Amino acid sequence: MTRGIHWFRNDLRLQDNTALEELVSRADAWLPVFILDPRIIAGAGFGAPRTRFLLDCLGRLRRDLEKRGVPLVVREGHPEEVLPKLLHETGARLLSLNEGVTPFARRRDAAVRQSVERGGGEVVERLDHVVFRSSEIRSAIGGPYAVYSPYNKTWWRRWRLEPRLPGNPLRLPPPISGFAAEWIPDPGRLGLAAGECDIPTGGSEAANRRLQRFLETAAGRYHEDRDRPDVDGTSRLSPYLRFGAISVRQCFARAEEAVRAEPMLGQGIGKWLDELVWREFYSAILEEHPRVLRENHRREFDSLVWNEDTDAFEAWCEGRTGYPIVDAGMRQLRATGWMHNRVRMIVASFLTKDLLIDWRDGERFFFQHLVDGDPASNNGGWQWAASTGTDAQPYFRIFNPVAQGKRWDPAGHYVRRWLPELRDVPDRHVHAPWNSGEPTRYPAPIVDHAERRTIALERYKGAREKGART
Numbered sequence: 001m002t003r004g005i006h007w008f009r010n011d012l013r014l015q016d017n018t019a020l021e022e023l024v025s026r027a028d029a030w031l032p033v034f035i036l037d038p039r040i041i042a043g044a045g046f047g048a049p050r051t052r053f054l055l056d057c058l059g060r061l062r063r064d065l066e067k068r069g070v071p072l073v074v075r076e077g078h079p080e081e082v083l084p085k086l087l088h089e090t091g092a093r094l095l096s097l098n099e100g101v102t103p104f105a106r107r108r109d110a111a112v113r114q115s116v117e118r119g120g121g122e123v124v125e126r127l128d129h130v131v132f133r134s135s136e137i138r139s140a141i142g143g144p145y146a147v148y149s150p151y152n153k154t155w156w157r158r159w160r161l162e163p164r165l166p167g168n169p170l171r172l173p174p175p176i177s178g179f180a181a182e183w184i185p186d187p188g189r190l191g192l193a194a195g196e197c198d199i200p201t202g203g204s205e206a207a208n209r210r211l212q213r214f215l216e217t218a219a220g221r222y223h224e225d226r227d228r229p230d231v232d233g234t235s236r237l238s239p240y241l242r243f244g245a246i247s248v249r250q251c252f253a254r255a256e257e258a259v260r261a262e263p264m265l266g267q268g269i270g271k272w273l274d275e276l277v278w279r280e281f282y283s284a285i286l287e288e289h290p291r292v293l294r295e296n297h298r299r300e301f302d303s304l305v306w307n308e309d310t311d312a313f314e315a316w317c318e319g320r321t322g323y324p325i326v327d328a329g330m331r332q333l334r335a336t337g338w339m340h341n342r343v344r345m346i347v348a349s350f351l352t353k354d355l356l357i358d359w360r361d362g363e364r365f366f367f368q369h370l371v372d373g374d375p376a377s378n379n380g381g382w383q384w385a386a387s388t389g390t391d392a393q394p395y396f397r398i399f400n401p402v403a404q405g406k407r408w409d410p411a412g413h414y415v416r417r418w419l420p421e422l423r424d425v426p427d428r429h430v431h432a433p434w435n436s437g438e439p440t441r442y443p444a445p446i447v448d449h450a451e452r453r454t455i456a457l458e459r460y461k462g463a464r465e466k467g468a469r470t
């Protein structure tokens with residue numbers, strides 16, 4: 001009789017879960033466990049919106065399991081101590097888990113593996129959060145890619161040869177007896193403020209509904225609408241992918257199925273799938289270069305001098321820089337835990353190039369507030385905007401926040417939604433209200449974009465020249 005435990009982490013679903021599939025194919029009885037690790041849950045940076053979303057997903061997973069007669073065990077503590085005890089308590093020999101990618105996850109999982117194996121157990125570890133790990137997507141000379149477009153080409157070549165499609169629905173073995181489903185703590189008990197943030201409903205059912213709705217409505221126009229924050233043109237699946245309420249393979253399979261049924265959707269869906277490949281790319285970068293979590297990927301910018309400007313940083317955080325598209329984005333983030341991708345790029349460029357504040361400060365703030373906060377994608381996005389990343393925006397391309405606003409939110413619907421102070425400003429001035437000549441309650445710009453652009457160009461150029469000499 002083989003007993004097993006599946007340790008749920010960022011894979012909060014029963015469908016198409018690779019390590020769980022392996023476990024249930026080998027175990028005669030099993031138990032699922034989730035561990036509230038104080039280093040993560042209450043740790044610095046793991047913000048309240050994301051924890052609340054995680055707990056909601058967990059509560060729904062618990063109900064999905066209960067419907068199948070399986071109790072979810074919830075423990076608190078360090079997994080490397082909790083898991084060997086639980087294996088002992090249940091008489092289980094197998095432990096399954098899906099791979100993590102951050103340095104913290106890798107160290108913790110190595111410690112878990114060591115303690116389980118020392119006790120005579122076996123750990124089954126599988127790739128789940130991405131389709132291909134970094135070592136599976138290699139350049140012609142066998143190394144990892146540092147630039148997205150050739151990575152993308154090789155990724156698709158590999159997918160065509162070896163599409164990794166979702167597994168069949170699981171046949172779960174009976175649970176190990178003597179355990180009852182445990183309550184998921186509420187956010188207050190974990191010391192998290194109730195918060196005003198309006199987060200989405202968690203869980204696999206909501207994720208699948210969202211994917212279906214996206215494929216039926218916006219996907220066909222994604223290539224045209226994806227940069228428009230005033231249009232509901234993207235999937236909003238990022239928090240679900242972050243916690244594994246849906247798998248990336250399910251997204252690929254369902255999207256390709258939609259194109260087979262309706263070839264006209266091909267262009268939009270193709271572009272959407274390329275965004276999921278960006279997610280794989282940033283995960284691969286983190287896997288290959290864990291130092292990017294602390295350092296510039298491009299060392300030539302290491303001597304760049306950042307401003308220490310607490311007032312400007314606070315104005316950015318609170319959405320009162322005086323640039324509507326920046327402030328609308330920051331207010332959307334604080335109100336919903338999500339921000340449109342184009343606006344993420346604009347606010348990140350504004351922080352690093354107009355305010356010349358270190359990208360790490362912006363990355364940390366995003367991580368605290370985003371429901372989808374993901375170390376790899378967040379770091380990749382920030383280093384891209386700061387021109388310090390792998391595939392970054394060249395340093396001399398600096399977004400003009402007014403021009404970006406006019407281009408991507410032409411009638412000002414998006415900025416007016418988040419900045420009611422601008423409701424009565426005419427469309428032609430809504431991205432530069434100081435030109436309207438009318439008094440508004442909206443603040444004046446905290447910096448002059450043209451001036452700051454010149455300073456940023458000088459600093460970046462100087463740092464690069466210095467970097468090239470050293």
Ligand SMILES: Cc1cc2nc3c(=O)[nH]c(=O)nc-3n(C[C@H](O)[C@H](O)[C@H](O)COP(=O)(O)OP(=O)(O)OC[C@H]3O[C@@H](n4cnc5c(N)ncnc54)[C@H](O)[C@@H]3O)c2cc1C
Nearest residue numbers: 234235236237238275276279341344373374377378381382
């Ligand atoms: C500064 C900055 C920080 C970011 N931080 C995060 C983060 O912490 N977590 C996160 O998931 N994404 C992050 N992104 C990427 C992107 O903004 C979000 O994934 C996207 O806005 C999520 O909305 P959606 O689900 O509607 O995306 P869609 O447009 O529907 O795209 C589908 C999926 O593809 C992935 N994706 C899309 N764009 C990107 C991208 N540029 N990089 C990596 N993956 C992408 C996401 O998983 C997304 O859910 C960041 C981007 C920037 C510029």
